[in-house]
Amino acid sequence: MLCPVGRRAAASRRLLAFTRRLSSSSEPQSVRNIGISAHIDSGKTTLTERILYYTGRIGAIHEVRGKDGVGAKMDFMELEREKGITIQSAATHCAWGDHDINVIDTPGHVDFTIEAAALRPSEPCGRRQLPPAVERALRVLDGAILVLCGVAGVQSQSITVDRQMRHAPPPRLASPRLRRERYSVPRLAFINKLDREGSDPDAVIGQLRDKLRLNAVAMQIPIGVSGDHEGVVDLLERRALRFSGPGGEEVEEGEVPAGLQAAMEEKRAELLEKLADADEEIAEFYLAEEEPPLGVLRAAIRRQTIANAITPVFMGSAFKNKGVQPLLDGVVSYLPAPTEVTNCALDLDKDEEQVGLTGVSSDPFVGLAFKLEEGKFGQLTYMRIYQGKVGRGDTIQSMAADRRKVRIPRLVRMHANEMEDVESVGAGDIVAMFGVDCASGTTFTDGKTKLSMTSMFVPDPVSSLALVPSRTPSSEPRLTPPPNHAAQEDPTFRVHTDDESGQTIISGMGELHLEIYVERLKREYGVECSTGNPKVAFRETASTRSKFAYTHKKQSGGSGQFGRVEGYLEPISSDALGQGAYEFDNQLVGNMIPPEFVTAIDKAPLSAAGFREAMLKGTLTGSPVMGMRVVLQDGLAHAVDSNELAFRAAAQGAFKQAMATAKPVLLEPLMSTEVAVPAEFQGTAVALVSQRKGTVNSMEGAEFVTIDADVPLESMFGFSSDLRGVTQGKGEYTMEYKAHVPAPRDKTELMVKKWKEQQAGKSEE
Structure with missing residues (x-):
């Protein structure tokens, strides 16, 4: 059921209604957990500010960089207000009609992308100790709003956040299994900033289809663009919506302007055609050339949005207070409730068998601690309730290795940096707990249910x-x-x-x-x-296979040390140096080296084993070694003098021996960089990339050009300042790690020389 956007509602009445709802736990069917994601400076924090205002959570609108010095509610950190960007995801809870909405405003800058989502699924956490889950916002959300600039359209970070919504890894990180799977978060798209000169919603929808491969369908068309933007036309109900009042809170319904009648019918026909391609029920109406009832049409849109078959597109200008209320209607009408999303856990009592979570409050409790914050009052733990209920004073059990039971002393709903105490919450809710010490990614249950959520991959810092x-x-x-x-x-x-x-x-x-x-x-x-x-983060690797046959022998009275290892090391990939990390292949025949000593050669309980420890420092510049395979073929042990320490030392000596003839190569991190500039600065931007030893792969765009390039990370420091300088502040860029590649010879020689000088200086001391 749609909320009546045409009714006037005073802020005080909205706030009073929300306050009455705050203390009660809602049914999962009426809950929406959404994230707002976008390229940096697309207006997502401004949009969130309007959502809070129209739902009664705040009584006045403040801008990201407003003159009043207050700043947007969700950018509560002083640094966020100074810089005008979102640094960490912030959560809030609001109500629209009969629905409760948990909103998370996520950062747009790629440096803080972990606050929005991780890149790919990793090994599930259970009985093994693994890195903490860091899915952050999108990991615990059921739906999302992808905000796009009406002028710039789909930008570099738009592609990244869309990939995060799909829970799909970049091609370079994806295993064949992951490339086959698709974990998508249902989403709506909101084309923002239609009040700006040069805005073109049709072009943005085309980019959604071409660049993001989304089946984007327009739910509205604008009433004017740029300075003439007045509102939107609802294609389903064939009505015009205009927004007035000091904060745009008054929505006026009216007839569609005569000049837009033809465009409305054309776009509506396109909507029905694309929906018919995805939905069988609408296809029957379409083939029979019959108009589907409005209720049937809305149900089909909801069905296919949840199935990720279509992406409804809404329009407006958050800064000018236009188009936000219909977007909220779209959130409750088309995005899924917690019970309509498939969430899986691992049954720790059944060898980590995968089981589905119901999302029902009456089932046993399962929750995930997905984000931690350290404040002056201690650790604040954000938790998503996947099924069951939990209340203040309840005892819950961690599914980490310690299986520790903890009592919840305080349970709060977050409103940016403000806390609102609640007594209990149910399935689908997102809350925060005080006084619960745990790691990010810890699963909690009622103690009787032995289920654990899955973990995610954490990208290495560069x-x-x-x-x-x-x-x-x-x-x-x-x-x-x-x-x-x-x-x-x-x-x-x-x-x-x-x-x-x-x-x-x-x-x-x-x-x-x-x-x-x-x-x-x-x-x-x-x-x-x-x-x-x-x-x-430079790395080293070997460029060719090299054999080793090393004997560690030490005798100083009493029991000595003896260990001999033979084999070879080689690059994991001969085509792309530096790919992979480390592989150990035990090809021993017989019992020349007892099995308990092989562990010391490869990996010890504290990961301080021979080869692994030796790879922490290469022979060229002391940088860690990557992309190596070690093959152990033979060796020798002494009945008295051999021990783990001896074979650990033997492996380290063998590594240094083999690397001396393996033609080691210095690797540097290469960044996949996208530079977005107005067309008049295209040549200047390309020259700037070339000056920093970058390779331009492609360029596309007309008025706003996107340059795709690969640039060494060492050359990118200070790039943002230079780019702003040569583009009059209009250029922007994003980058992410792509791979480690061989460094140029001159750079390698310089770094090797510096390393030798440092070692010589230390030896003199």
């Missing part, structure tokens, strides 16, 4: 900085805990101490990612620190 505390007595001891807290919140943010330099090294997904965390250390934790030059 950029690092040395974190140096200010020379004050109070700053040094406080340096370590805050970065570790940040790493717990964001698994793509890593912290470690370099064994040689003693420096604290932070690693992340890009310059902006690290810059934001350093600024947060200063503001939120009072840690004054500076950073060193960016450190790029």
